[in-house]
Structure formats: structure tokens, C-alpha cells
Amino acid sequence: MKESPFLRRAIKPQRPAKNPLGRDEIVRAALRIVKTEGIDGVSMRRIAAEFETGPSSLYAHVTSKDELLQLMFDEVCGMVEIPPLDPPRWKEQILEIARASHRILLDHYDLARAALAIVPTGPNALRASDAMIGMMLAGGVPAQHAAWAMDRIFLYVTADAYEMSIWRGTATEEEAFPAELERDLRAYFEQVPVDLYPNIRAHAQELVSGDAEARFEFGLALLVDGLGKYVTK
Known part of the structure; x- marks a missing residue:
């Protein structure tokens, strides 16, 4: 059936852009967490939630929590x-x-x-x-x-x-x-x-x-x- 020219497809709301994800941003997010929750509060899953993504996205920039902790210490x-x-x-x-x-x-x-x-x-x-x-x-x-x-x-x-x-x-x-x-x-x-x-x-x-x-x-x-x-x- 031919679509009526008067029908319009629903316009999907534009999703806000996610925070940029890179090593520096990951380290800064982790430092924000550690200041209130300590080292045990820092996890890949917890940090990924800050960027509205999954933990796997972080591993392209940081290989492990141990490496992240070293990067955090060097940042301070x-x-x-x-x-x-x-x-x-x-x-x-x-x-x-x-x-x-x-x-x-x-x-x-x-x-x-x-x-x-x-x-x-x-x-x-x-x-x-x-x-x-x-x-x-x-x-x-x-x-x-x-x-x-x-x-x-x-x-x-x-x-x-x-x-x-x-x-x-x-x-x-x-x-x-x-x-x-x-x-x-x-x-x-x-x-x-x-x-x-x-x-x-x-x-x-x-x-x-x-x-x-x-x-x-x-x-x-x-x-x-x-x-x-x-x-x-």
C-alpha cells in the first residue's frame, strides 16, 4: 500500500552525546570516586557507569585495575x-x-x-x-x-x-x-x-x-x- 504523503514518521528524540572516553577521562573519573569511596570503590564497572557505557569500553584505554591505580597515583x-x-x-x-x-x-x-x-x-x-x-x-x-x-x-x-x-x-x-x-x-x-x-x-x-x-x-x-x-x- 502506498504511504500517504500526509503521514509522518515519528521523530526519535536525539540522545545526548556520551561523555568522551579516553585514558585521561577514565583516570579523572576514578580519582573522583576514590576521594569519597576509597580504592575498593573503584572498579571498571563503576567507572563505566560514569560514561554510560560498559566495562569493556574501558579496556581499550586501560588494561586492568592495577594499571588504572598506577595511572591514578601518577596523576596525583x-x-x-x-x-x-x-x-x-x-x-x-x-x-x-x-x-x-x-x-x-x-x-x-x-x-x-x-x-x-x-x-x-x-x-x-x-x-x-x-x-x-x-x-x-x-x-x-x-x-x-x-x-x-x-x-x-x-x-x-x-x-x-x-x-x-x-x-x-x-x-x-x-x-x-x-x-x-x-x-x-x-x-x-x-x-x-x-x-x-x-x-x-x-x-x-x-x-x-x-x-x-x-x-x-x-x-x-x-x-x-x-x-x-x-x-x-
């Missing part, structure tokens, strides 16, 4: 501002990089966990590592000690940030939990057998004192100030 490494080398301030500059790295990792929940079992080799991680080694060399630290110190400092920064994410994940009240933990630990230390642990019992208050930031700064100072004994010029 790129958020660390690297100051121009200033040899007279080499220790202060190392502290600046370490503090900035620590703050950024804390802002991304438990992403630090992704770096503890690997050697970060992404371009941004290498940039930060290279800058820190250069600062030590400029301060007169021998190359071998500079290389090891860089590794130890970033390990300390990463491990501390990860530990803080564990406490944050356990706490029900951000401010109340550390105070409650401090009280419980002090009470425990004060009742341990004095003949076995005399120093623990006598200095229970010192053992639990100080907030997370003060303890981090103390440990960081120990590492950086200790470099002074290796300076050769």
Missing part, C-alpha cells in the same frame, strides 16, 4: 608543585615536596595504598623523585645516599598517608575517635607490668601525645635532618 603526583632548585634551601625544599605529597595523598583517601607494593615509574612520579635527588645533590649529599634517602622519604610519606586513611575509615566521628583512642591506649600502657615494661608505663602520656600532623612532621624532620651527616661539602 603531578599535582605536587616542584619549586625551582635553590641549593641553599635544599633541606627546606625537600620538606616542601614531602609535605605537599602528603597533603595530596590524604586528600585522595587510601590511594597511597596503590604505591606501597610497586615502584612508581610514571612521568610525574619520576619528576618528583628526580627533583628531590637533585636537591640533595645540590646540598652536598653523595649520589648513593641521595638515591636511598629519596626512596625512604617518599616511602615514609606514602605509608603515613595510608595509615591515616585507615584511621579515617575506622572513625565514626572524625574528632572524637583519636581522643578516644588516646584515652584507651594511655589506660592500657599505664597498667602494663612495671617489671617488664617500666618505660612504657612511666611514659604512657608521651607515647600517646601529639596529633597526626605533629607526629608526621617529627618523623620527616628526623629523615631530612639526618642527611646532614652525609654532606661532603
Whole structure:
């Protein structure tokens, strides 16, 4: 039967264009998720839902979750501002990089966990590592000690940030939990057998004192100030 010229086919509504999908977009989406849900909340299926597509679409850009976590960690490494080398301030500059790295990792929940079992080799991680080694060399630290110190400092920064994410994940009240933990630990230390642990019992208050930031700064100072004994010029 001949179609009437007065009949019109229904016009299908135009579907909105999907978000562009590429490696950078995938990494940024994953970082948005990790900031509120942590590493365990990041999955290919979860990220694919952000782009209204299936997980298989992601594998053309990222081969696995492990690779994605490495890309995410390198992305946050790129958020660390690297100051121009200033040899007279080499220790202060190392502290600046370490503090900035620590703050950024804390802002991304438990992403630090992704770096503890690997050697970060992404371009941004290498940039930060290279800058820190250069600062030590400029301060007169021998190359071998500079290389090891860089590794130890970033390990300390990463491990501390990860530990803080564990406490944050356990706490029900951000401010109340550390105070409650401090009280419980002090009470425990004060009742341990004095003949076995005399120093623990006598200095229970010192053992639990100080907030997370003060303890981090103390440990960081120990590492950086200790470099002074290796300076050769």
C-alpha cells in the first residue's frame, strides 16, 4: 500500500552525546570516586557507569585495575608543585615536596595504598623523585645516599598517608575517635607490668601525645635532618 504523503514518521528524540572516553577521562573519573569511596570503590564497572557505557569500553584505554591505580597515583603526583632548585634551601625544599605529597595523598583517601607494593615509574612520579635527588645533590649529599634517602622519604610519606586513611575509615566521628583512642591506649600502657615494661608505663602520656600532623612532621624532620651527616661539602 502506498504511504500517504500526509503521514509522518515519528521523530526519535536525539540522545545526548556520551561523555568522551579516553585514558585521561577514565583516570579523572576514578580519582573522583576514590576521594569519597576509597580504592575498593573503584572498579571498571563503576567507572563505566560514569560514561554510560560498559566495562569493556574501558579496556581499550586501560588494561586492568592495577594499571588504572598506577595511572591514578601518577596523576596525583603531578599535582605536587616542584619549586625551582635553590641549593641553599635544599633541606627546606625537600620538606616542601614531602609535605605537599602528603597533603595530596590524604586528600585522595587510601590511594597511597596503590604505591606501597610497586615502584612508581610514571612521568610525574619520576619528576618528583628526580627533583628531590637533585636537591640533595645540590646540598652536598653523595649520589648513593641521595638515591636511598629519596626512596625512604617518599616511602615514609606514602605509608603515613595510608595509615591515616585507615584511621579515617575506622572513625565514626572524625574528632572524637583519636581522643578516644588516646584515652584507651594511655589506660592500657599505664597498667602494663612495671617489671617488664617500666618505660612504657612511666611514659604512657608521651607515647600517646601529639596529633597526626605533629607526629608526621617529627618523623620527616628526623629523615631530612639526618642527611646532614652525609654532606661532603
